[in-house]
Amino acid sequence: MTLPPVKPGKIVTMGEILVDIMAVEHGRGFREALNLRGPFPGGAPAIFVSQVARLGHPAGIIAGIGDDDFGWLTIERMKRDGVDVSAVRVDDDYVTATAFVRYHEDGERDFLFNLARSAAGRVELNAPARALLAECGHFHIMGSSLFSFHLIDEVKKAVEIVKANGATVSFDPNIRKEMMDIAEMRAGIELMLQYCDIFLPSGPELLVPTAAHSEEEAIAALFPLGISMIVVKRAARGASYYDRTRALDLPGYKVAEIDPTGAGDCFGATFITCLRQGMEPEACVRAANAAGALAVSRQGGMEGISSLAEMEALIARAALSENELTFQTKAI
Numbered sequence: 141m142t143l144p145p146v147k148p149g150k151i152v153t154m155g156e157i158l159v160d161i162m163a164v165e166h167g168r169g170f171r172e173a174l175n176l177r178g179p180f181p182g183g184a185p186a187i188f189v190s191q192v193a194r195l196g197h198p199a200g201i202i203a204g205i206g207d208d209d210f211g212w213l214t215i216e217r218m219k220r221d222g223v224d225v226s227a228v229r230v231d232d233d234y235v236t237a238t239a240f241v242r243y244h245e246d247g248e249r250d251f252l253f254n255l256a257r258s259a260a261g262r263v264e265l266n267a268p269a270r271a272l273l274a275e276c277g278h279f280h281i282m283g284s285s286l287f288s289f290h291l292i293d294e295v296k297k298a299v300e301i302v303k304a305n306g307a308t309v310s311f312d313p314n315i316r317k318e319m320m321d322i323a324e325m326r327a328g329i330e331l332m333l334q335y336c337d338i339f340l341p342s343g344p345e346l347l348v349p350t351a352a353h354s355e356e357e358a359i360a361a362l363f364p365l366g367i368s369m370i371v372v373k374r375a376a377r378g379a380s381y382y383d384r385t386r387a388l389d390l391p392g393y394k395v396a397e398i399d400p401t402g403a404g405d406c407f408g409a410t411f412i413t414c415l416r417q418g419m420e421p422e423a424c425v426r427a428a429n430a431a432g433a434l435a436v437s438r439q440g441g442m443e444g445i446s447s448l449a450e451m452e453a454l455i456a457r458a459a460l461s462e463n464e465l466t467f468q469t470k471a472i
């Protein structure tokens with residue numbers, strides 16, 4: 141048995157709700173006046189859980205917002221998607237987290253975060269959070285949420301509760317270079333891998349937790365830790381799936397990239413949701429690739445989430461144009 145058993149219940153995540161405020165112009169950093177666009181509701185766990193709910197799976201988040209427009213904008217948006225926000229604490233003393241984002245010409249990003257000293261930095265396992273965890277069948281951890289010892293401790297407590305109840309756990313390291321300087325974060329990533337059933341790194345993140353020099357080495361080193369599945373996200377090139385018995389490479393879908401924010405979060409949410417709904421891993425990766433492609437074709441993290449019908453339409457369109465190509469090649 142290579143697949144973790146499915147425990148019924150909500151998909152729950154825990155971490156930052158924030159708004160993204162994005163530079164309209166490409167370039168480096170924020171040391172000059174420039175045009176900005178936003179606020180866009182976001183935060184990796186928030187985007188993830190909204191995508192899960194949009195696919196019709198019960199989902200909830202443990203998080204914190206300030207009693208301000210940025211916070212309420214995000215909560216209202218998540219509610220519309222069907223997310224259980226009963227464990228989102230409204231903080232009277234701290235403001236909603238923010239991330240200012242600027243893209244370089246090559247697609248790299250600079251972030252300027254207000255996280256640790258925002259409402260997101262004060263997330264804790266209070267009574268509503270514990271009530272949500274009691275309904276959890278699968279728990280998802282975002283590496284971006286492990287930005288302080290406090291958060292690492294709270295997430296660790298949550299994971300231990302759900303694991304003891306038989307829930308499965310997925311982990312997306314979601315490393316932001318601005319955060320790797322935080323010593324806590326590397327320790328947190330190593331810790332979370334011990335609890336992880338499904339590991340969802342993107343590209344080079346696969347090599348981070350082990351001392352491996354190649355993907356093959358990393359994969360060989362990760363399964364003995366207790367991980368059942370690894371899905372490596374490869375941006376426009378799609379994704380690769382590994383379990384103990386097989387490896388699959390599935391190409392990405394061709395779209396015009398407008399904004400890559402949230403692609404990985406929509407991908408992970410779709411893969412986990414489809415898997416829990418009983419789809420085969422290959423079909424789950426296809427749907428997840430479609431979710432990621434749809435996400436990059438719209439601006440704003442949470443704006444990028446899509447329905448199963450939209451994903452199926454993209455997959456069908458791609459299959460159709462592939463058939464046409466095969467037909468044309470044969471005709472020649």
Ligand code: ATP
Pocket residue numbers: 314341342343372373374375376377378379392393394395397400401402403404405407428429430431432433436
């Ligand atoms: P994030 O910025 O959300 O952290 P990530 O680095 O975790 O993203 P990516 O590999 O960039 O993850 O993207 C996730 C998935 O989205 C990819 O595996 C792919 O399926 C899809 N995707 C990303 N970029 C593109 C693109 N330009 N064209 C088509 N699909 C894409």
Ligand code: MG
Pocket residue numbers: 312314315342404405
């Ligand atoms: Mg990511």
